[in-house]
Amino acid sequence: MASRDLTIAVDAMGGDDAPRMVVRGAEMARRRFPDMRFLMFGDENRIRPLLKRRRKLTDITDITHTEDVIKSGMSVSEALRKGRGSSMQLAINAVREGHAAGVVSAGNTGALMAMAKLTLRTLPGIDRPAIAGIFPTMRGETVMLDLGANLECQTRNLVQFCIMGDIFARTVLGNVNPSCGLLNVGSEEMKGHAEIREAASHLRELSGSLNFYGFIEGNDIAAGTTDVVISDGFSGNIALKAIEGTSHLVTRFLGEAFRSSIMSRLGYVLLRRGLKKMRARIDPRRYNGAIFLGLTGIAVKSHGGTDAFGFSNAIGVAADMAAQDVNGKITDGLKSFGHYRPAPVAAEAAAS
Amino acid sequence: MASRDLTIAVDAMGGDDAPRMVVRGAEMARRRFPDMRFLMFGDENRIRPLLKRRRKLTDITDITHTEDVIKSGMSVSEALRKGRGSSMQLAINAVREGHAAGVVSAGNTGALMAMAKLTLRTLPGIDRPAIAGIFPTMRGETVMLDLGANLECQTRNLVQFCIMGDIFARTVLGNVNPSCGLLNVGSEEMKGHAEIREAASHLRELSGSLNFYGFIEGNDIAAGTTDVVISDGFSGNIALKAIEGTSHLVTRFLGEAFRSSIMSRLGYVLLRRGLKKMRARIDPRRYNGAIFLGLTGIAVKSHGGTDAFGFSNAIGVAADMAAQDVNGKITDGLKSFGHYRPAPVAAEAAAS
Numbered sequence: 036m037a038s039r040d041l042t043i044a045v046d047a048m049g050g051d052d053a054p055r056m057v058v059r060g061a062e063m064a065r066r067r068f069p070d071m072r073f074l075m076f077g078d079e080n081r082i083r084p085l086l087k088r089r090r091k092l093t094d095i096t097d098i099t100h101t102e103d104v105i106k107s108g109m110s111v112s113e114a115l116r117k118g119r120g121s122s123m124q125l126a127i128n129a130v131r132e133g134h135a136a137g138v139v140s141a142g143n144t145g146a147l148m149a150m151a152k153l154t155l156r157t158l159p160g161i162d163r164p165a166i167a168g169i170f171p172t173m174r175g176e177t178v179m180l181d182l183g184a185n186l187e188c189q190t191r192n193l194v195q196f197c198i199m200g201d202i203f204a205r206t207v208l209g210n211v212n213p214s215c216g217l218l219n220v221g222s223e224e225m226k227g228h229a230e231i232r233e234a235a236s237h238l239r240e241l242s243g244s245l246n247f248y249g250f251i252e253g254n255d256i257a258a259g260t261t262d263v264v265i266s267d268g269f270s271g272n273i274a275l276k277a278i279e280g281t282s283h284l285v286t287r288f289l290g291e292a293f294r295s296s297i298m299s300r301l302g303y304v305l306l307r308r309g310l311k312k313m314r315a316r317i318d319p320r321r322y323n324g325a326i327f328l329g330l331t332g333i334a335v336k337s338h339g340g341t342d343a344f345g346f347s348n349a350i351g352v353a354a355d356m357a358a359q360d361v362n363g364k365i366t367d368g369l370k371s372f373g374h375y376r377p378a379p380v381a382a383e384a385a386a387s
Numbered sequence: 388m389a390s391r392d393l394t395i396a397v398d399a400m401g402g403d404d405a406p407r408m409v410v411r412g413a414e415m416a417r418r419r420f421p422d423m424r425f426l427m428f429g430d431e432n433r434i435r436p437l438l439k440r441r442r443k444l445t446d447i448t449d450i451t452h453t454e455d456v457i458k459s460g461m462s463v464s465e466a467l468r469k470g471r472g473s474s475m476q477l478a479i480n481a482v483r484e485g486h487a488a489g490v491v492s493a494g495n496t497g498a499l500m501a502m503a504k505l506t507l508r509t510l511p512g513i514d515r516p517a518i519a520g521i522f523p524t525m526r527g528e529t530v531m532l533d534l535g536a537n538l539e540c541q542t543r544n545l546v547q548f549c550i551m552g553d554i555f556a557r558t559v560l561g562n563v564n565p566s567c568g569l570l571n572v573g574s575e576e577m578k579g580h581a582e583i584r585e586a587a588s589h590l591r592e593l594s595g596s597l598n599f600y601g602f603i604e605g606n607d608i609a610a611g612t613t614d615v616v617i618s619d620g621f622s623g624n625i626a627l628k629a630i631e632g633t634s635h636l637v638t639r640f641l642g643e644a645f646r647s648s649i650m651s652r653l654g655y656v657l658l659r660r661g662l663k664k665m666r667a668r669i670d671p672r673r674y675n676g677a678i679f680l681g682l683t684g685i686a687v688k689s690h691g692g693t694d695a696f697g698f699s700n701a702i703g704v705a706a707d708m709a710a711q712d713v714n715g716k717i718t719d720g721l722k723s724f725g726h727y728r729p730a731p732v733a734a735e736a737a738a739s
Contacts, residue, residue: 227621228539285669308647
């Protein structure tokens with residue numbers, strides 16, 4: 036059973052450089068997790084040659100052949116209609132059927148989210164799954180959700196995200212008593228729209244079981260003010276990408292500064308080692324892996340343009356979640372937060 | 388008349404280091420704008436000594452004494468109730484009464500926004516003012532709005548922001564045919580919530596008079612994909628602060644890299660000049676000044692913690708807007724976009 040717990044279903048055909056990057060990523064992940072096994076889904080004729088000189092990986096990998104692939108440009112509805120036999124769908128099915136603890140794909144995000152949601156369904160007590168991501172901060176690492184699964188969020192969704200984020204931070208990030216912040220446009224109680232203010236008042240009631248910090252602002256993400264950042268999917272997605280874009284801008288301006296004169300070039304040579312460490316701290320490949328939280332199985336989306344190292348980290352997140360039984364703990368957690376009883380969905384839909 | 392056009396009303400008491408930073412900032416701005424005049428509002432006993440050795444500044448400055456100050460921690464309602472004689476309110480009144488072309492304050496943002504809105508009112512054709520800011524990007528500079536004045540935006544608001552942003556980019560940033568992007572979670576037409584999709588379809592209809600690019604994502608802000616970025620105030624504020632926080636994080640990690648070894652320190656010395664240029668490119672003081680767009684007078688909010696250089700740039704934005712008659716051009720622009728007729732406010736309020 037211990038070995039089955041670390042079996043990861045991999046969509047071998049998702050990502051710009053698939054299946055090569057996928058197989059190489061699996062090889063890197065295997066070295067970090069000795070008990071790991073893989074179920075790979077995709078074109079066997081393309082996967083098999085890549086496994087050729089990797090005997091240890093071959094030993095722990097089962098390939099299920101399919102020629103169907105969800106293309107990156109496909110709409111969600113087209114993917115759902117035509118993708119039943121696709122590598123992505125088959126990999127998700129393996130999780131539902133209990134053959135794998137989690138699924139990792141670098142393919143079409145919308146399709147993966149929709150297929151995972153339909154196939155794996157939400158955990159009891161969770162109305163909607165969220166996309167979570169890990170960010171480097173001044174104080175270490177922060178998990179943030181939702182990063183784009185739910186453009187509009189009800190109070191109940193935000194509260195549930197917070198409970199899931201708390202458990203993720205405890206288990207995967209190893210925080211003993213993670214603090215949770217609600218992303219807003221100011222820290223005062225009266226700031227923000229109705230849903231976020233109501234969510235804050237619910238979360239304050241849960242204090243004792245949950246370390247709710249209060250409202251935080253956009254700059255608190257990088258500052259690491261809280262270990263968990265909760266947001267609706269619209270603002271969360273914009274914040275995530277604004278952060279990526281800014282990081283890219285500063286790095287590029289820096290590169291230009293390094294090349295601006297002979298003196299600068301010389302300085303850069305001396306600095307190279309120090310800069311390497313700094314780059315590693317904010318390396319997007321280290322933080323690769325968008326986690327679909329709130330489903331009955333583990334599903335992690337890798338960036339489509341990542342390399343083997345990045346993909347191995349997405350596998351690593353799935354493996355950590357499996358080893359820590361994050362989903363079991365979320366289910367237990369929701370029970371222990373029993374005094375937060377979500378109102379029936381019908382009533383909420385009528386009110387909105 | 389030419390000299391009155393560049394008269395700026397200054398709230399001398401707003402900001403962490405006021406009135407010292409304010410007077411010094413005015414001195415720096417004066418050197419850049421030979422026709423500038425100042426109306427300063429605040430405690431004359433504190434302002435007068437600061438003007439002592441600045442004869443040229445003294446010659447172009449009229450002080451109106453008041454001891455009332457809007458404190459940074461005051462709520463908007465308290466500020467409105469008690470602040471009628473405050474330096475902030477008197478400075479805004481000077482704009483309404485035509486004594487100054489614009490007002491600049493580094494004080495309480497919420498109070499300034501509320502007072503400016505009530506005192507100056509919105510331009511004809513504009514339902515709600517927005518906060519705009521200028522950002523450094525890979526391709527130059529971008530103006531983004533709304534940065535927090537309107538947490539929820541109707542379609543009409545987003546369309547009006549776009550028209551105002553277009554005119555701001557043409558006049559203050561000097562773009563001949565600025566492109567406008569609508570901040571969303573993806574670039575496809577079906578992405579986002581109803582208001583943003585409707586705004587996009589309105590803006591597409593205006594093409595010909597307006598260079599509407601379509602939807603953009605968070606990373607497009609720093610990439611400079613468009614010259615104008617339009618957002619609701621909630622996401623816009625979060626994006627703005629996420630950008631500031633990330634920029635701060637990368638700079639800090641960089642500083643640690645520079646200090647990590649003797650070699651690094653040596654490298655830093657050689658790089659200093661190149662880095663200085665790079666820092667200047669993203670210096671927040673250069674981009675200081677949140678612009679309240681859509682009011683009948685010019686109002687610019689300086690960061691409260693800025694220094695004289697930063698404050699002089701906030702004055703500079705107000706002066707540029709006055710010299711370019713941005714508000715006159717917005718009014719004309721709204722007329723020329725006549726085929727976009729905003730629905731009556733009452734009908735929209737009933738629908739929402």
